[in-house]
Structure formats: structure tokens, C-alpha cells
Amino acid sequence: MRYIEPHAHMVSRVTDDYATMAAAGCRAICEPAFWAGFDRSSVDGFFDYFCQLTEHEPRRAAQFGLPHFCWLCLNPKEAENLTLAEEVLAIIPSFLDRPNVLGIGEIGLNKNSRHEVAVLEKHIDLAVRHRQMILIHTPHLEDKWKGTRLILDCLKQNPGVDPSRVIIDHVEEHTVDLVLDAGFWAGITLYPTSKCSPARAIDMIEIYGTQRLWLNCACDWGQSDPLAVPKTALEMKRRGHSETAIDRLIYQNPRRFLGQNPKFRIDETACENPSDAAEK
């Protein structure tokens, strides 16, 4: 089995997790910027975090042959402070040319507040001006449905947004069609209690197909499972999905979306899928 983990907060994980993911068949890890679990007190905290994502984590991942990529932003959980948000938005462009930066993310909404919407619009504008791809976080639990619709409105209002270069993550049964119908990519997050289980993820895959879908674990400082994607692949096998279909979903789909940015490179010769030959 080979897969790409397109959403993992590795700064919060131990080095053993890199080793375990590599052993499970992971071929690349992508890390969106997010909330540390506490509010950073100044723009300097974000500067250091962006250095960690672009310098330190790639080195840690490389020990296990894993390419590490990242997305940069101020997370919606920290968007209530508009002055801080402006300061962080101002330093992001200086990081965009770094070799592992894929775009702006994970931006979006958390509690669907006016300030969160304002900061989301500024991030979208920044991404459009710098021709960056976008990774969107949708809110949790009771706030997800409303937040997803507000986010779609914000994206549609900016004429520079190309839906094929935007992924809207953490979709569930009540939001997946909103995202796909609007032409965006959708991410299903396998996360205990608050997001999606493997069984439900596979239900959505069977109903909506895999044209513009990916799976991710979003492992972070909370209780979460860095192996959620390969474990879901095993569940797909149990549900009768072929090796080819599984490879398409967990390896080729993220590669196809992320590969729109030429910086996203994986050594394909090191990644041959043993099942390819048998299934051709």
C-alpha cells in the first residue's frame, strides 16, 4: 500500500509517528498551519512557526525518506484579533517562495464570526494575488453546515478563485454535496468522535465517487490517529474495493490535486505500487 497524508499537524507529533507512517506506506506528508492549542501572543510566534514548518519539519521527515510540504496562514481560531491577523498576513508572502510551501491554509471559519469571515476574505485575496492554491478548514460539529455555506459564499465572491485549485476539508454527509456541486475538491477527515469514521467515509466515497475527494487524518495535539488513512484503506478492502480504487483515492487523488503546484514532487521511482502490474 502507498498513500499520501495530505493533512497532518506533525509539529504536534513525536518522531516515532514519522517512522510509523513511513512504514505503513506513506510517501509524502502535507502540513497546514493551524492553532497551537493556545493563542500565540504576537506575530513573532507565527514567524517562528512558519520557520518550523518550512525548515525544521522537512528535516525531521527526511530522516524517514518522507517529503514534507506545508500550507501557511493564521488559523480561524485566532482571527478575532484583527490587528494580529493583519500582521501575520503581512509576513506570509515572504515565505511563499520556500520550496515546501504549497499554498494558503488551513483557512476558513471556526465559530462563524464576522471577524473570522473578514480574515478569511483577506486570506483568499492574498492567495489570489500570489496565485496560491487554497486549503480550507470547515468548522466543527454544529457550526459546520452554516460555516461551509459562508465559506462557499466567500470563495464565490472572489472572481480570482479557481475551484479546481481549492480543497474544502472536513466534509461530512451534510456538506459534501455542497462542496462538490460547487466544483471544489473535498477532504474527508478521519478523526475520532468529532469528525468522520472510516465506515462513514467509505459510505460517502460509494455515494459520491472519488473524482474530487481525498482522505486525511488531521492528526494533531488532540486524540487522533496518524495511521487513520491506511487503516481506512484496509476497511475499504473489507468492503470490497479493489487495490486500484484504493490507490486512486489515497495516493493518486492527493497527488493530482497537490501536483497542480509544481513544487509538489514525489520520487515516483521509489513509489511503484506493486498492485499496478497485477491489475493492469
Place this chain on the structure above:
Amino acid sequence: MDRTRLTDIYFPEARSRLIDLAAFLDRIDRAEGQDDFRLKSLRAALAELAAPGSDKARKILLLLSDPTAEPVAEAGAKSAAGAWSRF
């Protein structure tokens, strides 16, 4: 995949969760106090679960969602409760 095969795979887990849910409701019943918005939402979701028809996951997620459209004035607490506070 046919119904029997899916039942083979998922019945034990569904049965276990069903009994956990039943025990949770019994536990709540034994405790003093009133149902808050979360328990009210959960009881409404149970009715949806027992109603005829499909698409239950989506319907229950919507029942547990904030149905309003306008952004709120302030974010307040960062975490979500799992049900709409004005249910």
C-alpha cells in the same frame, strides 16, 4: 455489497453503540436536573433515527446544526458543543 454481508461486518459495532446510547440515556435519567439543548437535540435525533426513510446521517447532522445564515457578532468560546444552543 449485499445486506447480509454488510450486517456481518457492522452489526456487532452498531449493536454495541446502540446499547451504549441506551445506557447513556438511563444514566441521564437517574441523574437530577433538566435536559439542556444537547439532550433535547439528541432526543429529537432519536425520533429521526426511528422514522422511516433513508439519508439518516445527513438528516441527523442537520438536526444538530446551527440553521442560521448570518455570521455571529463575536466568536466567544473556541470549541463547539455538538448541538445548536438555541434548539
